[in-house]
Amino acid sequence: MRTAFIQRDTNETKICVAIALDKAPLPKESDFLDEVITSKHANQKGEQTIQVDTGIGFLDHMYHALAKHSGWSLRLYSRGDLVIDDHHTAEDTAIALGAAFKKAMGNFAGVKRFGHAYCPLDEALSRAVVDLSGRPYSVIDLGLKREKIGELSCEMVPHLLNSFATSAGITLHVSCLYGNNDHHRTESAFKSFAVALRTATALTESKEVPSTKGVL
Numbered sequence: 361m362r363t364a365f366i367q368r369d370t371n372e373t374k375i376c377v378a379i380a381l382d383k384a385p386l387p388k389e390s391d392f393l394d395e396v397i398t399s400k401h402a403n404q405k406g407e408q409t410i411q412v413d414t415g416i417g418f419l420d421h422m423y424h425a426l427a428k429h430s431g432w433s434l435r436l437y438s439r440g441d442l443v444i445d446d447h448h449t450a451e452d453t454a455i456a457l458g459a460a461f462k463k464a465m466g467n468f469a470g471v472k473r474f475g476h477a478y479c480p481l482d483e484a485l486s487r488a489v490v491d492l493s494g495r496p497y498s499v500i501d502l503g504l505k506r507e508k509i510g511e512l513s514c515e516m517v518p519h520l521l522n523s524f525a526t527s528a529g530i531t532l533h534v535s536c537l538y539g540n541n542d543h544h545r546t547e548s549a550f551k552s553f554a555v556a557l558r559t560a561t562a563l564t565e566s567k568e569v570p571s572t573k574g575v576l
């Protein structure tokens with residue numbers, strides 16, 4: 361069962377993340393979040409349960425899209441120092457989510473390892489390429505022009521994708537190739553990341569770790 365539950369508490373943010381791949385049930389320790397997360401905008405139950413509440417609406421929207429198109433169930437709850445700005449919450453939720461993903465993936469045995477995807481959103485098109493390499497690295501080029509989308513600073517979008525890649529120990533390249541609308545550019549980037557991850561994490565028939573080194 362590729363699932364994980366983690367809590368990450370600092371003076372800046374308090375975060376709980378539960379993740380389940382492969383349509384597995386979410387870890388029971390996260391059930392209390394069902395009572396806590398009452399917002400409607402990133403909250404769905406069906407084949408996938410996805411409940412996200414970071415206190416930043418557009419960030420919830422992006423994590424919702426990431427979970428949905430990666431095929432995850434996800435509960436992510438954060439309360440942070442938004443009275444300062446969005447920086448710690450955006451960064452720390454990405455670190456926590458990356459750590460939960462890494463924990464759920466275990467030793468990365470029997471996965472495809474590589475994945476890539478192009479996803480459009482209307483006029484915008486993004487490309488993501490993922491290698492579950494164990495080598496944290498990212499190249500993110502989104503070309504966002506606005507200062508903010510909702511309450512999320514545009515400068516935090518590449519930073520949080522980098523934070524996820526570092527924490528998860530994956531190599532991630534995401535580019536928005538074109539598009540006029542920054543909401544569309546960002547959402548197409550998250551969707552392409554999700555679809556690439558879904559391919560990379562897909563299970564093969566093998567029980568081996570897909571590396572010439574034998575470990576990832």
Ligand SMILES: [Mn+2]
Nearest residue numbers: 421543544547
């Ligand atoms: Mn949208």
